[in-house]
Amino acid sequence: MTAALDANLIRRHRETMLRVLIPISVVVCLILLWQVLVTASGVPQYILPGPSAVGVSLVKDWGTLAPALWVTTKITLSALALALLGGVGMAVFLVQSKWIETAFYPIAVILQVTPIVAVAPLILIYAPSTQVALLICAFLVAFFPILSNMVQGLKSVDHNLLNLFDLYGASRLQTLLYLKLPASLPYFMTGLKIGGGLSLIAAVVAEFAAGSAGAGSGLAFRLLEAQYRLNIPRLFAALILLSALGVVIFGITSFIAWLSLHRWHESSIRREN
Amino acid sequence: MTNLHYPETPPTETRKRPLVVMSGVSKSFSSGTLALSDMSLTVENGEFVSLLGPSGCGKSTALRIISGLGDVTSGEIDWPASRINSKGLPEGDISFVFQEPTLMPWQTVFGNVYLPLRLRRISKAAARDEIMACLDMVGLKDFADAYPRELSGGMKMRVSIARALVTKPKLLLMDEPFAALDEITRQKLNDDVLRLWRETGITVIFVTHSVYESAYLSNRIVVMRARPGGVHADFPLVTSLERGPLYRTSEEYRATCEKVSQSLLEAIGFPLANGLEMH
Numbered sequence A: 001m002t003a004a005l006d007a008n009l010i011r012r013h014r015e016t017m018l019r020v021l022i023p024i025s026v027v028v029c030l031i032l033l034w035q036v037l038v039t040a041s042g043v044p045q046y047i048l049p050g051p052s053a054v055g056v057s058l059v060k061d062w063g064t065l066a067p068a069l070w071v072t073t074k075i076t077l078s079a080l081a082l083a084l085l086g087g088v089g090m091a092v093f094l095v096q097s098k099w100i101e102t103a104f105y106p107i108a109v110i111l112q113v114t115p116i117v118a119v120a121p122l123i124l125i126y127a128p129s130t131q132v133a134l135l136i137c138a139f140l141v142a143f144f145p146i147l148s149n150m151v152q153g154l155k156s157v158d159h160n161l162l163n164l165f166d167l168y169g170a171s172r173l174q175t176l177l178y179l180k181l182p183a184s185l186p187y188f189m190t191g192l193k194i195g196g197g198l199s200l201i202a203a204v205v206a207e208f209a210a211g212s213a214g215a216g217s218g219l220a221f222r223l224l225e226a227q228y229r230l231n232i233p234r235l236f237a238a239l240i241l242l243s244a245l246g247v248v249i250f251g252i253t254s255f256i257a258w259l260s261l262h263r264w265h266e267s268s269i270r271r272e273n
Numbered sequence B: 001m002t003n004l005h006y007p008e009t010p011p012t013e014t015r016k017r018p019l020v021v022m023s024g025v026s027k028s029f030s031s032g033t034l035a036l037s038d039m040s041l042t043v044e045n046g047e048f049v050s051l052l053g054p055s056g057c058g059k060s061t062a063l064r065i066i067s068g069l070g071d072v073t074s075g076e077i078d079w080p081a082s083r084i085n086s087k088g089l090p091e092g093d094i095s096f097v098f099q100e101p102t103l104m105p106w107q108t109v110f111g112n113v114y115l116p117l118r119l120r121r122i123s124k125a126a127a128r129d130e131i132m133a134c135l136d137m138v139g140l141k142d143f144a145d146a147y148p149r150e151l152s153g154g155m156k157m158r159v160s161i162a163r164a165l166v167t168k169p170k171l172l173l174m175d176e177p178f179a180a181l182d183e184i185t186r187q188k189l190n191d192d193v194l195r196l197w198r199e200t201g202i203t204v205i206f207v208t209h210s211v212y213e214s215a216y217l218s219n220r221i222v223v224m225r226a227r228p229g230g231v232h233a234d235f236p237l238v239t240s241l242e243r244g245p246l247y248r249t250s251e252e253y254r255a256t257c258e259k260v261s262q263s264l265l266e267a268i269g270f271p272l273a274n275g276l277e278m279h
């Protein structure tokens, strides 16, 4: 009995290990290959630096890169937080009546389909500071997927459960808190994961726009600056930090989704027959 | 909608007031379907009434109208024995068990049964004893912390029944509750419902399309006809036998089933009762 249990545990542990080890070794192999190719072909560093040069630059320029990383992280996360608040709030407002939705949903769609790079210069003019402008841009991009997922979720509540709440004389607030919001949690989590990725992308794109206007101190600006100065190792270092930030955001949002859904939702449950 | 035509019980009146009276109820949907036409039905306290009829004859519609989920097009529903709230419904006296268990997947079994009390703003601590008692009644005491997805179809249905009982309603409406379950589970749940009915003295209106189920469970069967829906036949069912395995194999049960089948066939439009000619 215990032996079988142990064997099962070991098997599951081994699977988890493999899940972590395989992608890591693939990445390590690719980096090694990169180093070997760069060394063997003798490409100059200002065209393609090897991973070791990038590493050196990451350490050497940490004093410049770290504050920039912090700025980008701050903008991305605040934009995401605002988009969550705004998206959920707006969704709750929209589903209150068909007329409200008819009146306001098109505006949300217009905001979404207009390319953010095109709007950014305008926002830069009106916003009190570049930081605020970046925040607004990132917010606008992350807002819509959260809104549309939430609207979808709030509307796809089981009709029988709605009937049940009616039958017990539940108030609108009770129906929202105990039924509609929990029922749309899976949709919210989808919105969160998409919004998290998009807010970083929008923060970077907006900073490109702002950076060309001569202001800013986020990672995207450092990246552009490194390009002007032909400091390609530092450009790669900034790029790596950006993608690391993206991975961390993805990891955290996925973990939050798993944490809140794994007890009951099919998407987070191991299929067991 | 008021109790006006039921004056203060005169000393001469010894009969108890009926629980619910449907008089001349018609219901047509916006699609134009006339689901119910001039349906009248009086249900007494403590009865176990089966609504039996072909699919589409308006059984669910009738049940939903009684529960207050749908409006009538014409006619009236009256609750002579209850205090009426502003919506014309007896406050907290009705519970509904749907064909699907209709549980909230994000709540545990306990949380699902707690729902009706939570909506009445009763604290979890105050509700705990009542909830556990109801779970015990349906044999799910040990599953209070399980999530619905971990339960079988029959167990989910039991949770749904426990939730319906937790408010101690006077009237339990059940809309083909066991239609999706296998035969053995259904028989087991039928026995459970009968036991609950006997123990609690609750009034049950049970919608089914199964002749055998209705003949086994009820002490009154209302056969409905279709297009438009209404009452075709209404007969009491008295039996000397305790409902149980013995009753299931008795001659009395067989005769009842035959009588009910006959009536149902008439309702559908096969007058086999007068000879064997078919129209």
Ligand SMILES: Nc1ncnc2c1ncn2[C@@H]1O[C@H](COP(=O)(O)OP(=O)(O)O)[C@@H](O)[C@H]1O
Pocket (backbone or CB within 6 Å): B029, B030, B031, B033, B034, B035, B053, B054, B055, B056, B057, B058, B059, B060, B061, B062
């Ligand atoms: N929401 C609705 N809108 C339009 N027609 C409906 C609706 N609900 C039921 N009906 C119609 O009313 C009739 C009775 O339906 P129902 O009460 O569900 O029958 P049963 O439960 O006996 O099978 C059917 O013809 C059905 O198509």
Ligand SMILES: [Mg+2]
Pocket (backbone or CB within 6 Å): B059, B060, B061, B175, B176
């Ligand atoms: Mg039905």
